[in-house]
Amino acid sequence: MAQNFSLSIKIFYGVVGILTTLAIDASLSQPLQAQDTDLETLCRLFPLNSRCQQVPGRTPVPPAPAPLPPTQPLPPTQPVPPAPRPVPPSQPAPLPPRTLRLLEERSGFAVSGTVGTPGIGAQVTGRIFPNLNARIGFSGLSFNTEFTESDITYETDVDLRTIPAFVDYFPNEDSGFRLTGGLVYNGNQASGVAQTSTSAANASYQIGNSTFPVAQVGTLEAEVDFPDFAPYIGVGWGNPVAFGKRWGFFMDLGVMFQRSPDVSLTAPGAASNPILASELEREREDLEDALGRFRFYPVLQVGVTYQF
Numbered sequence: 001m002a003q004n005f006s007l008s009i010k011i012f013y014g015v016v017g018i019l020t021t022l023a024i025d026a027s028l029s030q031p032l033q034a035q036d037t038d039l040e041t042l043c044r045l046f047p048l049n050s051r052c053q054q055v056p057g058r059t060p061v062p063p064a065p066a067p068l069p070p071t072q073p074l075p076p077t078q079p080v081p082p083a084p085r086p087v088p089p090s091q092p093a094p095l096p097p098r099t100l101r102l103l104e105e106r107s108g109f110a111v112s113g114t115v116g117t118p119g120i121g122a123q124v125t126g127r128i129f130p131n132l133n134a135r136i137g138f139s140g141l142s143f144n145t146e147f148t149e150s151d152i153t154y155e156t157d158v159d160l161r162t163i164p165a166f167v168d169y170f171p172n173e174d175s176g177f178r179l180t181g182g183l184v185y186n187g188n189q190a191s192g193v194a195q196t197s198t199s200a201a202n203a204s205y206q207i208g209n210s211t212f213p214v215a216q217v218g219t220l221e222a223e224v225d226f227p228d229f230a231p232y233i234g235v236g237w238g239n240p241v242a243f244g245k246r247w248g249f250f251m252d253l254g255v256m257f258q259r260s261p262d263v264s265l266t267a268p269g270a271a272s273n274p275i276l277a278s279e280l281e282r283e284r285e286d287l288e289d290a291l292g293r294f295r296f297y298p299v300l301q302v303g304v305t306y307q308f
Helices: 002-037 039-045 050-054 097-103 274-295
Strands: 109-116 119-129 132-149 152-169 177-186 189-195 204-207 210-213 221-225 229-237 247-257 262-266 296-307
Touching: 109 132, 109 247, 119 152, 132 189, 132 274, 152 204, 152 229, 177 247, 204 274, 210 274, 229 296, 262 274, 274 296
Parallel strands: none
Antiparallel strands: 109 119, 109 296, 119 132, 132 152, 152 177, 152 189, 177 229, 189 221, 204 210, 221 262, 229 247, 247 296
């Protein structure tokens, strides 16, 4: 009987245990059932739950990307140097004088108007090298003057006619100073008629070492002529064809070596009077010696130039 009681107790406790277990399971299943009814809240709180993937109107969460395969490590790179600091703007360096002149190059040909001891004229200048020019021109002037020699006064007409051909050399091309040399075609000449200093009745000429009445001599005429070509040398200032120059000024100072002139002295009465002819030759030689001082003809002229 005792054994039956013990068995009954065991069965009782077993049934109670089973019922207790079922009760606990039922109580635990209540929250899950409530969650089943509020699946939207569950998915908002636990978006990665597998039940949430089928919720209508909800964008499925894309799966995480697969990991990339391992790659080789990138080679080390050189450090990038810092950008240079900007240089503040400054004034450009001035150009050298020669470069500046080349930028201002003009035609290299110029015309000039001149005035001076050779007369009034014009010249044309051309550049050969930066420090060497060539020029050619013309000068002329006519005037009347009195010239007295051996107590005889001549009413003289002077004609100055020259055609210079010069070369100008500039020791320093940046300076206007120059050395000039060349050749001049010399057409300078003069002609004069002797004038008496007494009344017509007693008029006479002192010719040579003798005195002759004007009636016996007739009209005494003198002609002075120079050799056709004369060398020239001189200095000057100004370069008509300087780089960039348009208008300019120049000056020449030099000597024309025109040598001693040829003088002729004629009188109608000498043809019939040998003594007069002899004294007339003596007078011609004296006149030629007196005019010998003009064999070195001074040249001083100035001018205004224009380069094209």
